[in-house]
Amino acid sequence: MSELRFASALSVLPETPAAEVEAVAALEQSLGGATPELLVLFITHHHGGALDGLGRRLMQATGAKRLLGCTGETVIGGSREVEEGPALALWALAGDGVWIEPFRVGARADEEGEVQFSGLPPAEFAEEGTLLMLGDPFSFPMGQYLEQLNEHYPGRPVIGGMASGGRGPGQNLLFQDGETLAWGAVGLWLGGSVEVVPVVSQGCRPIHEPYVITKIQDHVIRKLGGKTAAHVLQKAFQSLESRDAALLQRAPFLGVAVDATKSTFQRGDFLVRGIMGIEKREGGIAIADNSLRAGQTVQFMVRDAQSASEDLDQLLAAQASEGEVGVLLFSCNGRGTRMFPVADHDASRVQARYGREVPAAGFFAMGEIGPVGGRNFLHGFTASLAVMRPRALPS
Structure with missing residues (x-):
């Protein structure tokens, strides 16, 4: 069996084809030839018309079996938070024993004005899986959907964020495998040989x-x-x-x-x-x-830069620092230099915790998803992290 590996890459090149090539090459070098079981992408709106078909192209280029991603006003890669200018961040998980089950869901109002959802994630993966979810804030009431998930799958963590950068309906994009969507929510169950630990810093x-x-x-x-x-x-x-x-x-x-x-x-x-x-x-x-x-x-x-920084550091300090680790970081678009006196705050604090370069990617969201007290909520001004590491499976 091949061991679990994580990798991330960031490109700030303005031309989309060149950015894709640069990011994929860096990712493949980090993976050492391993094929990703999961590829996660975050990209800014600077890449415009080239976003359609992006997921399909990246799956073909990397051989990834599953893909999840969205657009963001700011993209995070490694220790950087690219608040100005174009950016493409890739994050990959490779290795045996990982199981992934994707799903998507839409929302509509019925005749009485009540929100109806098109479905729930498949129940057969709910016993020990973690949900990663991305949504469009203009077409999907994530807070209400999380209430349903809390009811149907009690105790199962949901981690993610709402796509950002768009100013109205249809302007944010979600990526699932080879498809590009401008509405609803996408997600996946993740489990097996990968352990996912949620870290939610409300600051x-x-x-x-x-x-x-x-x-x-x-x-x-x-x-x-x-x-x-x-x-x-x-x-x-x-x-x-x-x-x-x-x-x-x-x-x-x-x-x-x-x-x-x-x-x-x-x-x-x-x-x-x-x-x-x-x-x-x-x-x-x-x-x-x-x-x-x-x-x-x-x-x-109360909240200020100091309390937010201390809160994140305390929560990260509780995470084991040894061994393989990968991080997905969903940070509020009200954080960054809007909250802290220095750039790259959340991303750099993650790297500082581990004392080495940790594969990390994410984006600034219009609402962050994560559990508090065993129940999942949609947050604001929060950093919600999915900290991943290999899990020993019973022989």
């Missing part, structure tokens, strides 16, 4: 103290711990030092405890959601999530 830290939602209407929290929600937020603001108070005033967040059995909480225990506004008359707090309910524990949170 926030909790402040003040936790409260229980005691009254809520739709997405507006009316009361926390029996007190008017806005009053509790003001109390939290007044308790903070100037730096954190400024962060809370500029961009307040709410962490929702995922595990109701816990009484003490840390960063990774919360699903982070944005605070949209405050009702002046009744003192309600509007949250960017209509699934909240009374009885849930929440805590106000």
